[in-house]
Amino acid sequence: xxxxxxxxxxxFISFLTSINVYGGDIVRIGLERAYKNVxxxxxxxxxxxxxIGDNNKYSINLGAYVIKPVGNTxxxxxxxxxxxxxxxxxxxxxxxxxxxxxxxxxxxxxxVRADSAKLDKPIVKTGPYCVGFAVNGTYxxxxxxxxxxxxxxxxxxxxxxxxxxxGDIEFYRQGSVMTAVNVxxxxxxxxxVVTSEMPSSWPMEALKAQAVAAGTYVEKNKERHVGYELCxxxxxxxxxxxxxxSESGRKAVNETAGKELYYNGEPIDAVYFSSDGGATFNxxxxxxxxxxxxxAVKDTYExxxxxxxxxxxxxxxxxxxxxxxxxxxxxxxxTAEYTPEGLVSSLTFKGSKGNKTIIKDAIRSAFHPSSxxxxxxxxxxxxxxxxxxxxxxxxxxxxxxxxxEYTSVSAQNGEGKxxxxxxxxxxxxxNSSETVVAAVTTVGTPGTVTLQGKGYGxxxxxxxxxxxxxxxxxxxxxxxxxxxxxxxxxx
Ligand SMILES: [Zn+2]
Numbered sequence: 001x002x003x004x005x006x007x008x009x010x011x012f013i014s015f016l017t018s019i020n021v022y023g024g025d026i027v028r029i030g031l032e033r034a035y036k037n038v039x040x041x042x043x044x045x046x047x048x049x050x051x052i053g054d055n056n057k058y059s060i061n062l063g064a065y066v067i068k069p070v071g072n073t074x075x076x077x078x079x080x081x082x083x084x085x086x087x088x089x090x091x092x093x094x095x096x097x098x099x100x101x102x103x104x105x106x107x108x109x110x111x112v113r114a115d116s117a118k119l120d121k122p123i124v125k126t127g128p129y130c131v132g133f134a135v136n137g138t139y140x141x142x143x144x145x146x147x148x149x150x151x152x153x154x155x156x157x158x159x160x161x162x163x164x165x166x167g168d169i170e171f172y173r174q175g176s177v178m179t180a181v182n183v184x185x186x187x188x189x190x191x192x193v194v195t196s197e198m199p200s201s202w203p204m205e206a207l208k209a210q211a212v213a214a215g216t217y218v219e220k221n222k223e224r225h226v227g228y229e230l231c232x233x234x235x236x237x238x239x240x241x242x243x244x245x246s247e248s249g250r251k252a253v254n255e256t257a258g259k260e261l262y263y264n265g266e267p268i269d270a271v272y273f274s275s276d277g278g279a280t281f282n283x284x285x286x287x288x289x290x291x292x293x294x295x296a297v298k299d300t301y302e303x304x305x306x307x308x309x310x311x312x313x314x315x316x317x318x319x320x321x322x323x324x325x326x327x328x329x330x331x332x333x334x335t336a337e338y339t340p341e342g343l344v345s346s347l348t349f350k351g352s353k354g355n356k357t358i359i360k361d362a363i364r365s366a367f368h369p370s371s372x373x374x375x376x377x378x379x380x381x382x383x384x385x386x387x388x389x390x391x392x393x394x395x396x397x398x399x400x401x402x403x404x405e406y407t408s409v410s411a412q413n414g415e416g417k418x419x420x421x422x423x424x425x426x427x428x429x430x431n432s433s434e435t436v437v438a439a440v441t442t443v444g445t446p447g448t449v450t451l452q453g454k455g456y457g458x459x460x461x462x463x464x465x466x467x468x469x470x471x472x473x474x475x476x477x478x479x480x481x482x483x484x485x486x487x488x489x490x491x
Contacts, residue, residue, distance in 0.1 A: 025186040027218060029239060030172070030228035034163055035180035040068045041171070044159035049152050050084075050133075052105060052145030054168075054183070057152065060084050063135040067149075069173045070132035070142055074102075074111035075121040081108040084141060100132075101141040103149075111142065131171050131178070148172060150183065157242060165241040166191070172227040181228045182241070190215055190253045191245050196238040197272075198464055200246030203471035206464075207252035209480040212490065213462055215253075216261040216270035261481060262489045263293045270485065273457025275465040277305040277379035279341030280484065286361050286460045294460050295486045296341050301473065302466035306456040308376045312449050316370060321349050321356065323369035329353030334449050336382055343459065344378040361458055380453030461485065 035041055043065040049057035077094070081087040087101045087108035098116035102109055114123055130144040143149035150170045157164050160180060167184025182189075193214045194207055214237055221236060222229040230236035261268045269291065271283075276299050283294035312320070317331040328351025337346045347366070348357040358366050364375040457463075462484035470480045478490050 026183060027186045027189050027222075027230065028170070028228040029182040029184070029189060030225055030231045031160070031163075031165075031180040031182055032231040032235075033233055033240075034161065035178075037174065037177040037179055039177055040066050041178070041180055042066050042161050043151065043169075044161070045153040045155075047154040048158070049154065050103060050143060051150050052103065052129075052143060053147040053150065057150075058084060058103065058108070059154065060133075060141075062133075062140050066134045067131050067171060068134065069171075069176055069178050070130055070139075071126045073114045073123060073125050075114055075117065075119040076102075076104075076124045077110040077112060077119070077121055079109060080104075080106050084108055088141075100139055103141060103143045103145070105145050111144075129171075129173055131173065148181075163241050164243060174227075179227060182232075186215065186218060187253055187257055189218075189239065191250050192239045192241055192243075193237050194252055195246045195249035196240045196244040198249075198468075200244075200248045202248075202468050204248060204252060205471035205475065205477045205480065206467040207248055208256045208477035209462065209467045209471075210272075210464065211249075211252045211256045212259050212261060212477065212481060213270040213272050215256075215259070216267050217272075219260060219267040220269045256477065259490055261485055262491060263485075263487065268293050268485060268488055271458070271461035272464060272484075273459060273461065274463070275304075275306045275377070275454070275456045276302055276459055276463040277307075277377060277454025278302065279339075279343055279379065280461070280463060281339065281341075281343060281378070281459040283460045285339060285343075285345060286458050288360075293485045293488050296339065296343075297484065297486075298341050299463060299466050301469040301483075302463055303469045304465055305454040306376065306465070308380075308453045308456075310367070310370075310372060310375065310451045310453075312370070312451075314447065314449070317349065317449065318351075320367060320369050321351065324366060326351070326356040327353065328356050334382055336380075342379070344380060364458075375451065375453065377453050377455035377457060378459060379455040380451045382449060383452055384447055384449040 030036070046063045047059070047061045048065070050060055051057040077090070079087075079090055081090070084101060084103070087110055090110050091099055091101065094110060094112050094117070096117075098113035100111055102111040111124070112119060112121070124144075126142070126144045127146065129146070129148045130142055131149050132139045132142045134140065148170045150168050152158060152168045157166055158169055160169065165182045165184070166188045167182060170181040170183050172179045172181050190211055194211045197214065198207060198210045200207075217237060218230065224236060225231055232239040261270050271294065279298050280296055282290065282296045284290040285296070314331050317334065318329075321328055321331055326349065328349060330352040331349050332352060333350040335348045335350070336344045339345045344363055346357050346359045347363045348355055361378075363378050366374075368374045455463075462481070466484065467480045470483065471477075475483075481490060482488060
């Protein structure tokens with residue numbers, strides 16, 4: 001691909017006097033966060049270059065623009081001109097008609113609305129890419145080409161509403177709505193990604209690891225969308241244009257320029273996430289398939305793990321299971337199984353009409369119907385997990401559910417104190433001093449289940465907080481990447 005770009009660039013420089021000359025690989029980023037399927041987009045720069053596809057940019061300086069999808073039937077006067085001004089100068093000839101300057105594949109011309117005149121000229125129906133540029137509420141010109149309209153600011157940074165972007169903006173139109181697509185060099189895109197994904201104050205080696213992971217991620221994930229390659233949300237990679245760029249982020253990108261992660265000669269799927277809380281997953285424990293370089297690692301570096309707690313009543317758990325269509329009636333208990341690294345590998349809801357076990361990343365999303373949404377991570381312990389029913393108490397441990405008379409149960413708390421269930425007690429594993437299932441909430445009232453967790457994210461690949469901790473301990477970005485991605489090459 002790189003070779004083809006190089007050849008095309010030379011061609012454009014030589015013959016088409018295009019100013020759109022790129023040094024490296026080009027990426028197409030759908031600006032979904034602010035401009036997905038919108039009916040209009042505001043451009044605050046007055047001096048812009050306008051074109052069709054990736055060449056032939058025409059300088060225009062009319063004021064701030066509002067760009068909208070437009071469609072109509074026109075006569076094409078076919079008096080093609082090289083500039084907007086030359087074509088606009090023809091408009092008085094068509095006084096009394098509804099006419100407008102139009103940029104087409106063949107250059108600038110004047111379009112006359114077919115319902116406002118009768119001309120001996122070919123009739124054209126505007127195409128699927130046609131957009132109109134309005135200044136102060138009046139359309140100044142339309143762009144009606146065989147591919148999407150593209151603009152850039154004369155100073156190289158374009159302002160769309162509140163946002164600013166390097167490179168070009170293309171309007172990916174679908175009927176009456178359109179999505180803004182930022183077309184720019186990959187390194188410039190990474191300037192925006194690195195410190196959108198990671199604070200600019202973090203150590204340089206962590207930022208460099210992030211830059212290489214983000215750059216490699218691009219290579220492997222270019223087909224996630226239609227109309228553009230990646231979006232600007234965390235669905236792909238967070239990207240805020242120039243707003244979250246920083247000196248340190250640009251330095252990290254520049255110092256790792258062209259470096260990518262490979263396994264068996266192929267770019268890897270360099271997935272990453274915020275915080276692992278102490279261990280990562282095998283990819284097959286998160287998604288469907290096993291990936292040789294996405295292996296569980298016990299993470300002894302990460303220090304500032306995100307901690308979280310979620311408490312549910314049994315009624316809330318029953319509602320969640322009902323919303324998910326599990327059909328298990330009233331939830332009476334929740335139990336978990338763990339990976340060797342101590343992460344939740346399966347979660348079982350025990351209900352009055354049956355049980356439901358869920359695995360992989362669906363464990364997090366199972367909680368989506370709840371008020372706070374999906375779980376932040378699968379690195380958690382279950383506290384509670386018991387439910388009273390009349391004078392019975394259910395205790396759920398590693399061996400499953402045990403039922404006994406309420407009055408005959410006693411338990412020991414964390415300080416070794418024994419007593420009847422009825423207060424808060426911690427249930428201990430026979431073999432260790434660790435809390436296994438923890439504790440029983442007040443008997444006699446409907447109990448709650450608390451999930452106490454660490455970490456944030458899907459858990460496969462690189463932990464960003466882990467990368468930070470490794471960098472603080474003096475590890476290099478290559479050490480960091482090789483710790484989280486197994487047996488990869490960096491080149
Ligand atoms: Zn996406």
